[in-house]
Amino acid sequence: MKTETEPNETESDWSELTRECLINILSRLSVEDRWRGTMLVCKSWFSVFKEPSLHFVFNLDPQFDSPTESTRWWTPEFEAKIDNMLRSVVEWAQSSLTHIRIRHCSDRSLALVAQSCPNLEVLFIRSCPRVTDDSISRIALSCPKLRELDISYCYEITHESLVLIGRNCPNLKVLKRNLMNWLDPSQHRGIVPDDYLNACPQDGDDEAAAIANSMPGLEQLEIRFSKLTAKGLNSICQGCPNLEFLDLSGCANLTSRDIANASSSLVHLKEIKKPNFYIPRSVFHTERYGHWSLYDERFQTDIFQI
Amino acid sequence: MSETDLAVIKPEMMKPYVWLQTSDDSIQQVEQEIAMFSPLICQEIIQKGMGSSKNCAICLPQQVSPAMLSLILDYCRFHQVPGRSNKERKSYDEKFVRIDTERLCELTSAADSLQLKPLVDLTSRALARIIEGKTPEEIRDIFHLPDDLTEEEKLEPLRNITADPRIRLLNRLYAKKRKELKERGRLKNVEVEEEHVDERSVDDLLSFINGNDGDPKGVKTSKNKKKNRRKKEQQKNSSLKEASEMNKKEVNGHDIRHQSSEAERISETSYLPYAEDDTFSPKVEFDDGDIDDEIDPALKEKIDREVEDFARRLNSDWPERMQELLSSGQERKTMLFTTDGFLRRQACMFSPCVTVFFLIHHMLSN
Known part of the structure; x- marks a missing residue:
């Protein structure tokens, strides 16, 4: 006669998948499913969860891609959680980590990334208010295989880091250095802390010079809402001749003529996104500029012909 | 078949x-x-x-x-x-x-x-x-x-606990240091607030700007700024020194890096459980002595010359700048008087004479 425990024992036999099978299954799940579901199932699954081959890529971007941004994301508590997640992944990956796409991390975790991830190829760290030149310079010196870098909305990173990245990462092809919409910050108000929102970097031309002088192999560049001028754009177009994609949306200090003149030297350019502002004539008095041609040159774009 | x-x-x-x-x-x-x-x-x-x-x-x-x-x-x-x-x-x-x-x-x-x-x-x-x-x-x-997972095991990846007792001990030591630094900082702030009470009238300030009365107070301020800048530069870590050296060679522009204080840097380091031992060795002695106390006389002379030169430039620039500033003054003033740390990098974008102008403007409006 069978005891009560016997059926359970035989029942559980079929679910004892080999480690390789479990790895295969877990590798097909999203980061969210892994962290919220499988990781917390049982000891054997948790040990499989730490398998380095499951941590080549750490991508939290889909979790942040909701249409509405959360105020909670900008809190130190949330940042600490992201830091700890990243540090755990770095520890489990055992230097096999190649792609990191996260937000709201800090220097604390990035210092460990620099120390432990020599094979890093993609680093996307948008919206990280407490990531500074300190950790980015470490990344530059320790991760020479870097191909793609996104440091958008990271206002504590300066042109100094860009120079170091360019010098030490010769394979860099994609750079995203977008700023928040400082022309109309209403979309960020109440979510992003005001002091951070107002701290938008002013050194657009310095950053442009850093990019131009140290990143000759760049193919994609995004600098939305940068405060660079025609001088900065000229230096980028001369210093990065291989550019195929250039995003200048919201760059208020550039005119259509500036963009046309500068980009004429980019033979490989496939797409350029221009600052599409339209300021109706009614807003201004005609006396402001004296004659319309000057007005048109300053505010007209290819998208909105006046 | x-x-x-x-x-x-x-x-x-x-x-x-x-x-x-x-x-x-x-x-x-x-x-x-x-x-x-x-x-x-x-x-x-x-x-x-x-x-x-x-x-x-x-x-x-x-x-x-x-x-x-x-x-x-x-x-x-x-x-x-x-x-x-x-x-x-x-x-x-x-x-x-x-x-x-x-x-x-x-x-x-x-x-x-x-x-x-x-x-x-x-x-x-x-x-x-x-x-x-x-x-x-x-x-x-x-x-x-x-x-069969315990609650601790479930939270482990989010808490990132380290079992190393040395690190726990170091964390405690750094917490102590941070407390001491905060206390000292608070005391210094009180002193600074007392010092910054300006007894001079608007007329005195205007006459100083116009170069009639060489009040040494203005000179002193800019000298202190230079002192602070040097103090900060000495605290920069080696990797950033390298970065800025490279930058000076290639990129002409102002250094607007947001410097984190030593206390912040220590607190950040103490969170790193996997860092090597030397990460935890305190890089700066926590003494209160001013770095510039035993300043080299030649260097002092050089600083004085720079300050005088700055004052001269300030006076010569003033009439032409006045017109330009009046048009854009209102917008910039609001930014300048924001005391948040994040705006430090913006403040340094303005030239010193603009700063002086807004100080007067601010006093007049009050």
């Missing part, structure tokens, strides 16, 4: 077979062509010459039961037939994995043990779809797994 019929049947009749023994010791005869889909069986046949008779049947792994073997053979037979479209294969695969979770798991294990990668991928995908979006409890119910 005609010759043509024989010609058609003959290859079928002569088709080679292999003998396979499953986990329950039952032996089956299987077409060699289909059996050799499995790299494991293929290896046994080619290298060891097994499976040619019932006596030397190929022993299959423990995970392969007769039921699973027949399922696997069905899969191989379908995919072995040439000329099937991808659409047909996909449709078959979808129907093939529409079985209960228990059998799907057994099939995955069996296929894995026979090294049938396409089938393992197919069943793993199906199992992943079952797991998708499920809570740990639901997964445990489906797979009959024990709930």
